Amino acid sequence: MLFRRPRLTVQQVHFIGNYSLVIIAVSGLFVGFVLGLQGYYTLNRYGSEEALGLLVALSLTRELGPVVTALLFAGRAGTSLTAEIGLMKAGEQIAAMEVMAVDPVRRVLAPRFLGGIIAMPVLAAVFSMVGIIGGWIVGVLLIGIDAGAFWSQMQDGVDVFDDVLNGVIKSVVFGVAVTLIALFEGWQCKPTPEGVSRATTRTVVAGSLVVLGLDFVLTALMFSN
Amino acid sequence: MSNHKIDVWVGLFVFLGIIALVFLALRAGNLSSFSFAETYSVQAKFDNIGGLKVRAPVKSAGVVVGRVSDIRFDDQTYQAIVTFNIDQAFEFPLDTSASILTSGLLGEQYIGLDAGGDDLMLASGDSITLTQSAIVLERLISQFLYGTAEQEGAAD
Numbered sequence: 001m002l003f004r005r006p007r008l009t010v011q012q013v014h015f016i017g018n019y020s021l022v023i024i025a026v027s028g029l030f031v032g033f034v035l036g037l038q039g040y041y042t043l044n045r046y047g048s049e050e051a052l053g054l055l056v057a058l059s060l061t062r063e064l065g066p067v068v069t070a071l072l073f074a075g076r077a078g079t080s081l082t083a084e085i086g087l088m089k090a091g092e093q094i095a096a097m098e099v100m101a102v103d104p105v106r107r108v109l110a111p112r113f114l115g116g117i118i119a120m121p122v123l124a125a126v127f128s129m130v131g132i133i134g135g136w137i138v139g140v141l142l143i144g145i146d147a148g149a150f151w152s153q154m155q156d157g158v159d160v161f162d163d164v165l166n167g168v169i170k171s172v173v174f175g176v177a178v179t180l181i182a183l184f185e186g187w188q189c190k191p192t193p194e195g196v197s198r199a200t201t202r203t204v205v206a207g208s209l210v211v212l213g214l215d216f217v218l219t220a221l222m223f224s225n
Numbered sequence: 226m227s228n229h230k231i232d233v234w235v236g237l238f239v240f241l242g243i244i245a246l247v248f249l250a251l252r253a254g255n256l257s258s259f260s261f262a263e264t265y266s267v268q269a270k271f272d273n274i275g276g277l278k279v280r281a282p283v284k285s286a287g288v289v290v291g292r293v294s295d296i297r298f299d300d301q302t303y304q305a306i307v308t309f310n311i312d313q314a315f316e317f318p319l320d321t322s323a324s325i326l327t328s329g330l331l332g333e334q335y336i337g338l339d340a341g342g343d344d345l346m347l348a349s350g351d352s353i354t355l356t357q358s359a360i361v362l363e364r365l366i367s368q369f370l371y372g373t374a375e376q377e378g379a380a381d
Contacts, residue, residue, distance in 0.1 A: 007228065014231045017238050057253045122242030129245040132253055151252070160254040168246070 005111065012115025016077040020123055023076055024069060028127040031064055032056060032134020039135070040143055049139075050149035054157040056135030061158060061167040062223070065128035067215050070174035073120055074207035078182035081112055082203040085186030086196035109183050116182075120175025121168055128167065166222045170215065177214060178207045264291060264310035265349035269323045269336075274305045275359025277325055277334045283309045284326075285338040290315045293336065309336060311347075318343035324357035334359060 039055040085108065088094050097104045132154075139145045158164065182203045189199030250256040274296065283291035291311035299306050311317070320341030327334050347353070 010235050011231060013238065014235045018234050021238065021241075061249060061253065118239075122239060122245070125242050125245035125249060128253075129248045132249075154253050155255050158254045160250050160256045164246075164249045164254050167249075 005106075008107070008111035009114045009118070012111045013118050016081070016112070016115045017119030017122060020073060020076045020119065021126065023072055024123045024127050025130050027068065027072055028065075028130035029134040031068060031127075032060070032131035032136075033138050035059060035064075035131065036135040036138030036143070040139060040145075049143075049145050051153050052135065052139045052145055053132075053150035053154035056139070057132050057154045057158045058163060060128040060131040060135075061163045063215070063219070065131065066124045066167050066170040066174055067211060069124040069127045069171065070120065070178055070211040071208050073116075073123060073175070074178045074182070074204055074211065077116065077119070078178050078203045078207050079200045081116070081179070081182040082186040082189070082200045083196060085109075085112075085183065086189040086191070086199050089186070089189065090191040090193075090196060092191075109187065112183060113179050116179030117172065117175045120178070121171045124171035124174075125168065162223075166218075169222075170218050173214060173218060174211050177210050181207045181210060263313040265313060265347075266294060266308055266310050267347055267349075268306055268308050268352040269356050270299065270302065270304045270306055270352070271323075271325060271356050271358050272304055273358040273361065274307060275325055275327075275334055275361055277307065277336070277359065281333065281335050283311060283336045283338060285315070285317070285340065290338065307336070316346045319345040319347055319351070320355065321347060321353060322355035322357065323353045325359035327360070 035056045036052065039052050040049060043049050043051055043055065085094075088108065094104045094108065097107060136147075136150065140147045140150050185199040185203045185206070189195045277293065277296065279293055279296055281293045282289045283293065291309050293307060293309045295308040297306045297308075298304075317338060318341045320343040322339045322341065324337050324339070325334055326337040341355075
């Protein structure tokens with residue numbers, strides 16, 4: 001599917017990914033700001049403000065990056081997928097496709113699924129990067145922590161495979177889960193205005209709960225020695 | 226929007242994701258200190274390794290020269306056998322001594338190598354015989370407490 005009709009998948013990456021970039025980047029920046037301020041407040045009690053970089057980077061790459069991105073993704077991209085497919089169904093476009101011998105699973109669902117899986121890890125990585133920059137702005141530029149200690153503590157404590165790669169794996173899993181739920185809810189909704197609105201709501205509720213539940217399972221598997 | 230424009234924007238989007246991953250790996254993570262250089266492995270036996278962990282650094286004069294690759298327990302001598310890889314670029318004399326040190330007061334533990342004066346150099350599979358165990362804070366405190374108690378007892 002991806003190889004026979006790459007154009008459709010590229011369009012969906014654009015629709016799901018590019019349009020979500022602004023909300024992801026802005027949220028990441030503010031989450032980084034808040035992590036910087038709150039982390040400094042706590043670390044300052046123990047006289048180890050230099051560990052702020054480590055705290056910000058670890059919380060973002062391990063947890064907040066993938067999880068918050070997935071929650072925003074469910075709200076921003078998941079709802080639009082559900083509503084789009086639900087309205088296609090309500091407008092009998094999907095039935096029309098079947099009449100024309102076009103397989104709607106291949107034509108409608110598969111490109112959106114692949115687009116979601118491609119977009120989600122990219123968005124999570126951007127979220128983590130912007131968040132770390134946000135923590136740097138608050139910690140180094142505003143509060144005045146030593147920049148060298150900020151980055152060197154971070155590099156000392158963040159492992160590429162244990163932390164960064166596991167975060168990427170998490171974001172891929174969340175991308176699969178949220179996109180699947182969004183497509184499923186759109187596909188099986190009642191073809192009425194009320195049915196579409198209910199399906200959209202369920203996408204956000206079920207998507208968020210599944211992300212949080214999966215996150216617990218994945219964290220338990222990945223980070224418990 | 227034309228297909229060509231969409232291609233460009235999606236390309237930029239994926240490129241941004243790659244930049245973010247490279248940033249996370251190099252700027253936030255430790256990939257830049259990850260060396261793929263040839264190493265040789267050396268063993269050392271310690272009475273007590275304290276909180277030493279696999280992948281802990283091996284330092285000489287404060288510079289990282291290798292990493293701990295394996296920690297096992299020997300039930301014949303009841304000692305810990307620590308295997309670590311040293312970068313091929315650095316050679317150490319055969320009578321080099323290894324000690325488990327702590328960075329900072331309560332920081333993480335690492336192996337410190339102090340070079341000896343032997344003409345022969347350590348090779349792969351050799352073991353270091355001169356070792357010094359980790360200092361366990363509780364033992365240090367209890368020694369100090371017993372010491373002061375003895376002194377006070379002697380003064381009476």
